[in-house]
Amino acid sequence: xxxxxxxxxxxxxxxxxxxxxxxVWRAGDAVPSESALQQQFGISRMTVNRAMKxxxxxxxxxxxxxSGTVVAQLHRISSTxxxxxxxDEILERGHRHSTTxxxxxxxxxxxxxxxxxxxxxxxxxxxSVLVHFEDGVAIQLEDRHVNPASAPHYLELDFNACTPTHxxxxxxxxxxxxxxxxxxxxxxxxxxxxxxxxxxxCLVMTRSTVSGPHVASLARLLYPGNRYSFSGNFQL
Amino acid sequence: xxxxxxxxxxxxxxxxxxxxxxxVWRAGDAVPSESALQQQFGISRMTVNRAMKxxxxxxxxxxxxxSGTVVAQLHRISSTxxxxxxxDEILERGHRHSTTxxxxxxxxxxxxxxxxxxxxxxxxxxxSVLVHFEDGVAIQLEDRHVNPASAPHYLELDFNACTPTHxxxxxxxxxxxxxxxxxxxxxxxxxxxxxxxxxxxCLVMTRSTVSGPHVASLARLLYPGNRYSFSGNFQL
DNA sequence: CAGTGGTCTAGACCACCGA
DNA sequence: CGGTGGTCTAGACCACTGG
Numbered sequence: 001x002x003x004x005x006x007x008x009x010x011x012x013x014x015x016x017x018x019x020x021x022x023x024v025w026r027a028g029d030a031v032p033s034e035s036a037l038q039q040q041f042g043i044s045r046m047t048v049n050r051a052m053k054x055x056x057x058x059x060x061x062x063x064x065x066x067s068g069t070v071v072a073q074l075h076r077i078s079s080t081x082x083x084x085x086x087x088d089e090i091l092e093r094g095h096r097h098s099t100t101x102x103x104x105x106x107x108x109x110x111x112x113x114x115x116x117x118x119x120x121x122x123x124x125x126x127x128s129v130l131v132h133f134e135d136g137v138a139i140q141l142e143d144r145h146v147n148p149a150s151a152p153h154y155l156e157l158d159f160n161a162c163t164p165t166h167x168x169x170x171x172x173x174x175x176x177x178x179x180x181x182x183x184x185x186x187x188x189x190x191x192x193x194x195x196x197x198x199x200x201x202c203l204v205m206t207r208s209t210v211s212g213p214h215v216a217s218l219a220r221l222l223y224p225g226n227r228y229s230f231s232g233n234f235q236l
Numbered sequence: 237x238x239x240x241x242x243x244x245x246x247x248x249x250x251x252x253x254x255x256x257x258x259x260v261w262r263a264g265d266a267v268p269s270e271s272a273l274q275q276q277f278g279i280s281r282m283t284v285n286r287a288m289k290x291x292x293x294x295x296x297x298x299x300x301x302x303s304g305t306v307v308a309q310l311h312r313i314s315s316t317x318x319x320x321x322x323x324d325e326i327l328e329r330g331h332r333h334s335t336t337x338x339x340x341x342x343x344x345x346x347x348x349x350x351x352x353x354x355x356x357x358x359x360x361x362x363x364s365v366l367v368h369f370e371d372g373v374a375i376q377l378e379d380r381h382v383n384p385a386s387a388p389h390y391l392e393l394d395f396n397a398c399t400p401t402h403x404x405x406x407x408x409x410x411x412x413x414x415x416x417x418x419x420x421x422x423x424x425x426x427x428x429x430x431x432x433x434x435x436x437x438c439l440v441m442t443r444s445t446v447s448g449p450h451v452a453s454l455a456r457l458l459y460p461g462n463r464y465s466f467s468g469n470f471q472l
Numbered sequence: 473c474a475g476t477g478g479t480c481t482a483g484a485c486c487a488c489c490g491a
Numbered sequence: 492c493g494g495t496g497g498t499c500t501a502g503a504c505c506a507c508t509g510g
Contacts, residue, residue: 023409026409077410077413180466182466
């Protein structure tokens with residue numbers, strides 16, 4: 001079936017995937033049991049089990065203990081969306097990254113911020129606003145609030161040398177994060193800061209991160225619509 | 237350590253994750269070898285191996301054969317972005333889904349479309365434009381081109397009963413897909429079709445799908461910015 | 473009840489890395 | 492070379508499902 005010398009469990013996975021993508025087995029159909037595949041391939045059950053477990057993780061099949069394995073309802077396309085330090089991202093594209101720092105300050109949480117950070121209204125927070133440039137073109141406006149409990153020395157940083165994202169990942173080990181991506185318009189001020197026209201569409205990512213017991217940071221990231229996109233792909 | 241009776245491999249995973257999130261081990265630090273953990277927990281190496289393999293898949297650690305296992309550089313937040321049939325998505329939110337069909341036609345591929353579909357210019361394609369409503373509010377404009385080779389009866393469908401996405405997933409088993417998400421503006425026509433103001437920001441998802449030997453479909457999905465968002469979260 | 477998947481063991485051989 | 496992870500085996504016991 002497969003030309004190269006693949007590990008046995010990969011051969012099993014490839015076999016299952018081929019049957020599905022060729023339409024031999026359709027969503028909801030039963031997949032042969034582990035013992036059946038064990039005999040068919042002449043390998044041990046642990047090896048078959050590994051193959052099937054990985055397929056289940058990939059979302060290709062659904063397994064129900066005591067019942068069996070069926071081809072998953074592929075009514076979704078799943079792919080991993082990686083959210084990375086913009087500095088690394090730009091360097092990897094072979095471009096130059098630079099930063100303009102617009103604001104670095106301590107401030108007091110209003111009711112909304114207090115709720116996000118699970119602190120009381122009026123609690124002390126750090127606040128920074130930066131613009132990130134890729135080869136001199138603004139691609140991200142980063143408006144960030146930081147919990148002093150997670151990064152007490154945040155205000156002393158040189159953000160030209162180390163991005164907030166980088167610093168926080170280093171000093172506040174990440175335990176949890178959530179994000180949402182929507183479309184929005186740049187305000188007059190934001191447009192000026194990004195060097196785009198007012199009313200230009202932007203991707204708006206809002207992201208909060210948790211480190212240990214604290215909500216470490218809340219970031220609002222604004223990307224000019226025609227200069228940035230999130231992309232990904234799915235296979236099989 | 238852990239209160240409930242967890243499987244051994246889960247206990248190992250939890251131990252490693254705890255050490256990392258507490259900052260005991262930092263990015264780049266070595267993780268104990270499989271044989272060390274095997275002795276520490278009094279379990280077999282296969283079980284330790286399973287735990288470490290899963291942590292590597294999750295991106296928590298990096299393993300190098302012959303060298304060892306180190307705590308991964310967590311300079312990214314990875315999460316699964318699921319792209320699903322909008323019909324299912326709306327129903328799951330407990331809302332009502334309806335569709336208006338604006339266009340259903342056969343047409344000829346221009347150079348750009350031909351390239352995407354890997355067909356010659358002038359090749360026959362199907363084309364549909366639909367608006368999807370959630371409880372009567374327009375949330376998606378779906379402009380889609382379909383390869384007749386993948387879905388010969390596409391034009392005969394009743395899109396009020398079955399979304400294009402649903403039909404294609406059923407009839408053209410998915411083998412590959414890629415997408416990109418950007419911000420854009422609705423054109424005057426699109427704004428009218430979605431019932432929004434001209435110049436309103438929108439999320440624009442462009443998605444192409446491959447089924448077996450054919451590029452099956454290319455969709456341009458327009459979401460009014462304030463009515464839809466992609467979101468996700470990451471743990472650990 | 474028999475069959476399924478979930479977990480686990482105690483070995484084994486290999487490819488690879490660094491000293 | 493010794494230590495690492497990558498793979499594999501031939502058993503085992505369990506929890507769960509279905510008829």
